[in-house]
Amino acid sequence: MTNHSSLANRNPPQFELSQIKSLVRELYDLEGNFTALNSERDLAWLVRNEEGPQGVIKISNAQEPEGIVDLQIKAVEHILEQDPALVVPPVIATRQGKAYEWITSDLSGDRHMIRLMAFMDGRVVEDTPEAYCDEYYYNIGVTMGRINATLQSFYHPYAGSNKHLWDLGHCLQLREMLPGLPEGELRDLLTSTLDKAEQHTLPALKKTRCQLVHQDANDANVMVSHDDPTQIAAILDFGDVAFNSILAEIVTISETYAEGEEDPIRPLLQVAQGYDSAYPLTGQEVDLLFDVMRLRLAMASLIINFRKLNDPEAGTHLEDRFFTKMLFKLNEMGQETVTRRLRDALRFPVYSPIENDGRQFSDHQDELVRHREQHLGKIWHFYDQPLNITRAQGGWMYSADGTAYLDAYNNVPQMGHCHPHITKAIARQAEALNTNTRYMCDIVADYAARLTKDLPDHLNTCIFVNSGSEANDLAVQIAQSLSGHKGGLVLDNAYHGCTELTTKYSPESWQHLPEALHPTQIERLIEPDMYNGPYADHPEAAELYSADADRAIDALASRGFKPATLMLDTAMCAHGVITPPDSYFDRVADKTRAAGGYVIADEVQAGLGRMGTFWGFMGAGLNPEKVDFITMGKPVANGHPLGVVILSSEMMKQFIGGTHPLLFSTFGGNTVACAAGMAVLDVIEREQLVQKSNDVGDQLRAGLRELAEKHSLIGDVRGRGMLVGLELVTCRQKRTPAAEETEQLIKEMIKRNVMIGKSLPGTLKIRPSLVWGKEEVDFFINAMDESLKMLG
Numbered sequence: 041m042t043n044h045s046s047l048a049n050r051n052p053p054q055f056e057l058s059q060i061k062s063l064v065r066e067l068y069d070l071e072g073n074f075t076a077l078n079s080e081r082d083l084a085w086l087v088r089n090e091e092g093p094q095g096v097i098k099i100s101n102a103q104e105p106e107g108i109v110d111l112q113i114k115a116v117e118h119i120l121e122q123d124p125a126l127v128v129p130p131v132i133a134t135r136q137g138k139a140y141e142w143i144t145s146d147l148s149g150d151r152h153m154i155r156l157m158a159f160m161d162g163r164v165v166e167d168t169p170e171a172y173c174d175e176y177y178y179n180i181g182v183t184m185g186r187i188n189a190t191l192q193s194f195y196h197p198y199a200g201s202n203k204h205l206w207d208l209g210h211c212l213q214l215r216e217m218l219p220g221l222p223e224g225e226l227r228d229l230l231t232s233t234l235d236k237a238e239q240h241t242l243p244a245l246k247k248t249r250c251q252l253v254h255q256d257a258n259d260a261n262v263m264v265s266h267d268d269p270t271q272i273a274a275i276l277d278f279g280d281v282a283f284n285s286i287l288a289e290i291v292t293i294s295e296t297y298a299e300g301e302e303d304p305i306r307p308l309l310q311v312a313q314g315y316d317s318a319y320p321l322t323g324q325e326v327d328l329l330f331d332v333m334r335l336r337l338a339m340a341s342l343i344i345n346f347r348k349l350n351d352p353e354a355g356t357h358l359e360d361r362f363f364t365k366m367l368f369k370l371n372e373m374g375q376e377t378v379t380r381r382l383r384d385a386l387r388f389p390v391y392s393p394i395e396n397d398g399r400q401f402s403d404h405q406d407e408l409v410r411h412r413e414q415h416l417g418k419i420w421h422f423y424d425q426p427l428n429i430t431r432a433q434g435g436w437m438y439s440a441d442g443t444a445y446l447d448a449y450n451n452v453p454q455m456g457h458c459h460p461h462i463t464k465a466i467a468r469q470a471e472a473l474n475t476n477t478r479y480m481c482d483i484v485a486d487y488a489a490r491l492t493k494d495l496p497d498h499l500n501t502c503i504f505v506n507s508g509s510e511a512n513d514l515a516v517q518i519a520q521s522l523s524g525h526k527g528g529l530v531l532d533n534a535y536h537g538c539t540e541l542t543t544k545y546s547p548e549s550w551q552h553l554p555e556a557l558h559p560t561q562i563e564r565l566i567e568p569d570m571y572n573g574p575y576a577d578h579p580e581a582a583e584l585y586s587a588d589a590d591r592a593i594d595a596l597a598s599r600g601f602k603p604a605t606l607m608l609d610t611a612m613c614a615h616g617v618i619t620p621p622d623s624y625f626d627r628v629a630d631k632t633r634a635a636g637g638y639v640i641a642d643e644v645q646a647g648l649g650r651m652g653t654f655w656g657f658m659g660a661g662l663n664p665e666k667v668d669f670i671t672m673g674k675p676v677a678n679g680h681p682l683g684v685v686i687l688s689s690e691m692m693k694q695f696i697g698g699t700h701p702l703l704f705s706t707f708g709g710n711t712v713a714c715a716a717g718m719a720v721l722d723v724i725e726r727e728q729l730v731q732k733s734n735d736v737g738d739q740l741r742a743g744l745r746e747l748a749e750k751h752s753l754i755g756d757v758r759g760r761g762m763l764v765g766l767e768l769v770t771c772r773q774k775r776t777p778a779a780e781e782t783e784q785l786i787k788e789m790i791k792r793n794v795m796i797g798k799s800l801p802g803t804l805k806i807r808p809s810l811v812w813g814k815e816e817v818d819f820f821i822n823a824m825d826e827s828l829k830m831l832g
Contacts, residue, residue: 162263162273172298181314432457454675504709508673509537527601617765652761777802
């Protein structure tokens with residue numbers, strides 16, 4: 041035996057069976073037949089008499105501190121106290137009421153602790169070939185997840201003292217065994233795995249949840265039901281229980297393979313799913329499982345092969361049936377494949393390097409494009425080379441390779457991507473209840489009351505749907521029903537949705553078609569553009585632009601229609617973020633109402649602080665007393681599907697009492713959507729985002745105006761709050777739209793990691809989230825400056 045063998049020395053207790061029987065009779069008044077059980081460091085016997093199995097006697101290793109035995113006993117007691125249905129063996133007290141007793145070996149003279157544990161009925165998994173199936177692996181994962189869930193609240197002063205050979209946290213001591221193995225491929229792999237453990241795996245394990253864990257639920261320590269080999273009957277042997285990462289629990293279970301198994305992670309996939317269902321894992325923990333599983337297999341291979349080669353007389357309680365084989369297979373499979381399969385099995389989002397210290401996987405961009413087109417058809421993407429986005433946070437989005445992009449385009453996550461308060465609210469409500477408004481749920485009415493509390497009295501009732509398109513569609517339906525009219529007024533280039541009805545209210549979708557295909561019941565108003573419109577800079581611009589409403593109403597009448605609605609997006613996002621002249625909105629609203637129509641303020645893009653006021657139409661100068669409907673979508677729940685129609689209770693009653701007595705949307709206003717909406721309001725108030733919208737928006741516009749002094753391509757900078765229109769021109773005097781240069785600028789910006797979109801030809805619309813700060817503004821301005829230099 042080499043001088044490295046002390047690490048692998050099992051040194052089990054030395055006792056004659058006759059002494060054990062005498063001690064058991066004395067301590068427990070128990071006699072019967074004793075059957076030796078497999079154990080690495082201790083001794084154990086199953087005691088059986090004419091009445092059947094009575095329990096398992098266990099004698100601890102002489103080197104085992106008394107505190108460790110107390111830890112094992114107390115851990116089982118705690119588990120059964122927290123979850124009595126769990127199948128773990130409690131200790132049976134001695135005749136004197138003690139959980140264990142000290143005894144002395146007649147052979148060695150060493151002192152040991154002896155205890156009696158309750159008999160657990162079932163079949164040991166290693167003796168039950170049919171147990172090695174997906175259902176068993178899943179169920180043992182569930183059971184150990186439940187056990188760990190109970191142990192998270194358990195404390196014992198010896199929890200960190202139970203150090204043993206198989207402890208992942210002390211794996212580096214096994215390096216002393218490596219010289220005891222022959223040189224070759226196995227020794228090289230074991231060496232590199234331990235090196236990786238020192239450099240990465242062990243430090244990463246400290247960032248996972250660490251607590252007391254059983255970490256020995258292998259197939260020799262788990263019993264299954266006699267009737268169903270997939271059902272867990274008992275978890276045995278708490279001898280290895282110690283403070284460690286919960287991942288130690290999962291990989292220990294997952295290193296038990298069926299004969300003939302070729303997939304090194306089939307058990308792991310099922311175990312992890314079961315464990316996660318009882319004790320949810322984090323993405324960081326899932327992504328570390330490959331390294332931890334490889335480390336566990338390497339430790340098993342090293343320990344067993346070292347003992348076989350260096351201390352054959354001592355023998356081993358384990359054979360290397362699979363450990364070395366599966367270590368090589370796992371290493372060949374690689375971290376990327378294993379992590380992808382684990383994330384898919386656990387329904388985690390795809391891997392992202394931003395959560396893993398920047399470690400990148402291979403680029404599957406072309407494969408992903410083909411896969412999408414095969415199953416989703418030809419889809420329009422932003423940019424010539426589509427971005428594969430895997431994560432987003434705050435004002436930033438991250439591609440599959442970890443590249444950070446500043447998002448100045450997406451107006452949906454207005455409170456910032458993946459805002460933690462909003463995502464938690466969604467998860468918590470989904471965990472409790474997700475149902476429709478036919479049932480009484482507090483949050484739905486609470487949300488409606490909170491959303492409308494600062495509106496005029498006549499805007500006091502909410503109808504919940506699932507999107508801005510649905511909200512606009514329903515508002516038009518109600519307006520048509522109550523007015524008896526079918527005509528509609530919208531601004532040229534407007535966009536208000538994608539339903540059949542709202543598409544008619546969206547000239548952006550059809551104005552390029554032959555006039556014969558234009559909806560006859562819709563009339564467009566000229567855009568009140570004060571930079572490049574027909575009445576730009578005219579002192580009577582408001583009157584002149586609004587007069588077009590008279591023409592439009594007459595044009596509808598000539599085709600047999602009266603206006604039911606005027607729909608306005610006061611943010612003017614589809615119109616180049618233009619700023620209409622003062623009083624324009626009130627004037628066209630008055631003309632519409634005088635003709636018997638209703639006014640719809642489409643707040644999908646304008647509302648919730650985007651324009652520096654909570655309600656965008658108010659900041660844009662539209663008198664709320666002249667608004668009959670408010671519609672909301674997209675950011676109202678920060679991207680979670682929710683749409684809202686706000687109107688008067690009287691109009692609601694008339695509509696329901698007329699043509700729509702059973703107005704109902706299955707998912708509209710569901711409890712999860714309302715929880716998201718409520719959380720959005722929390723964030724706006726708590727983070728003072730309306731004021732921040734003004735402050736940061738002013739900084740952004742000021743920075744762009746400074747750039748305009750350097751770059752003649754910038755013709756106009758406009759907007760309110762966190763909404764900016766940037767008009768690019770080839771000639772400032774003629775104000776000629778720079779359509780081609782706009783496309784080039786968008787491409788230059790994405791090269792500098794900024795996402796930005798266009799509105800009309802020659803116009804950029806900048807719609808950052810309201811959580812932007814000085815860092816984001818500076819990054820944006822610098823990128824814009826460099827991009828304009830390239831065009832210049």
